[in-house]
Amino acid sequence: MLNHEVVVVGAGLAGMRAALEVAKGADVAVLTKLYPPRSHSGAAQGGINVVLHPDDSLESHIFDTVKGSDYLGDQDAIEVLCREAPRDIYALEHMGTNFTRASSGKLAQRELAGASFPRACYAADLTGHKLLHLLYEQLLKSTIPVYNEWYITSLLVEDGVCRGVLAYDLTRGCLETIRAKAVVLATGGYGRTYDRTTNALCNTGDGMALAFREGTPLADMECVQFHPTTLFGTNILISEAVRGEGGYLLNQEGDRFMRRYVPSKMELAPRDIVSRCIQLEVRDGRGFQDEYVHLDVTHFGEEKIAQKIPQVRDLARRFAGVDVVCQPIPVQPAQHYSLGGIRTNVWGETRIAGLLAAGECGCVSVHGANRLGGNSLLETIVFGRRAGMRALEYASQLRKAKAPSASRISERMKEVAGLLARQGPENIHALKNRLGRTMREKVGVFRVGPEMEQALAEIRTLGERFGQVGLRSRGLIYNVELLAALELQHLLTLAEVITLGALTRRESRGGHARSDYPERDDAHFLKHILAFQEPGRIRQEFEEVSLTRFRPEVRGY
The missing domain is CATH 3.90.700.10 (Succinate dehydrogenase/fumarate reductase flavoprotein, catalytic domain)
Incomplete structure (x- = not known):
């Protein structure tokens, strides 16, 4: 059993930013299923929002984000995002980010969709790529150990406390337990539930599905950005x-x-x-x-x-x-961004002690039902840093991490072994392709109740068929078929949550557009939809949206 005070799962922008923050005062390790420079954060191109120009204002950035979210974004969290943006942008610049400059020598800024002012700093059309490599450089300069090509198979949660993770080391072909006082999930979105997506192959919603399994809710999963x-x-x-x-x-x-x-x-x-x-x-x-x-x-x-x-x-x-x-x-x-995710507060904390989430896998709800361009990179940096700060604080207060029980570890290992041993007739890739097509055709840009009911039935049938998959490869070293099966489990779970949420939200708001309910309905649905995993079913409940400054009004442009 390996031991670290904090484990960060995921090495995109949110994960690396969290790890660098934790490293200021605690032993932290990064666990990632692919090498950090290949993380999906590098695909972000347009820019990162921040109020710098004297003619722009914090109030405008907050309002643009609230309005862009179609009033489903939590305004207290949005204020944190916008207010803390300048300190983080200047920090990135001081680290060495090669932002494009204006002729005056100041940071150039461009206007992105939904903004009332040109406030997106950028590095040509390579902004995410440049930031990803900058933080990877900082990671290499640090003493933070990075477990490359390790795939998390389980969160080890007992008595409402996260005690570590179980991970599959693809290189050595073995399962390893890592004990930790705190775990930060920064595993990205669920884009691969759709067959047409801008997302990398790695974006299979792993952290969301694993946290959901352990009882922490997912929020606003029906809100998908295309x-x-x-x-x-x-x-x-x-x-x-x-x-x-x-x-x-x-x-x-x-x-x-x-x-x-x-x-x-x-x-x-x-x-x-x-x-x-x-x-x-x-x-x-x-x-x-x-x-x-x-x-x-x-x-x-x-x-x-x-x-x-x-x-x-x-x-x-x-x-x-x-x-x-x-x-x-x-x-x-095409599907682009997961607006929903693991429900967190503004410090990345979930309802499980010692488990935090940041970046696209989390839902602090700064995007609501639609995200503005330039706010996703900002979210990874601001809330990655904040989750790292809180994980460091939490770990520092605990004298010693309690080890996961041998029975829990054994139970989770047997699940992986059982999947590896399956000899059924179903093909993983055929099931995944069918899932992606179903989601695109029936839970896409435009949605209607009967089609989503069909999608839900199809997803559940695919889940049953998954129980009959057969793996041809029996080894553990670089068993990409086993990896694909583990990922497909997650995609099937999340597709069901997305579709159930879309059926429950009987209105049109932001990226959730229902042809059978074309109007926004604030009286009934100005609320977050939370999904909970329970034995044999998914339970939903509503949560009020935080309204601090701006009351909902018609979203006109």
């Missing part, structure tokens, strides 16, 4: 920076169609609105091949493209054979 512009045929993210710099969305008639829907914001309307508009254009026969629209930057010129969106040009050329200097980019909406 990004309007992903590269057709690949669903690679085409950054919001493209529209922030002045890109046009065009249908097959050459019409800049956003002027008909949101004339005041055009392409810079919030993501949920733009995604729905694109879907409507395609549905009404004005898309290309009944699948996509065009994102046009040919008016930029080659120099601006090279300076502002070099990665987008490279991605379009490599994966679609399109040179954006002279050709439009074919784009379509």
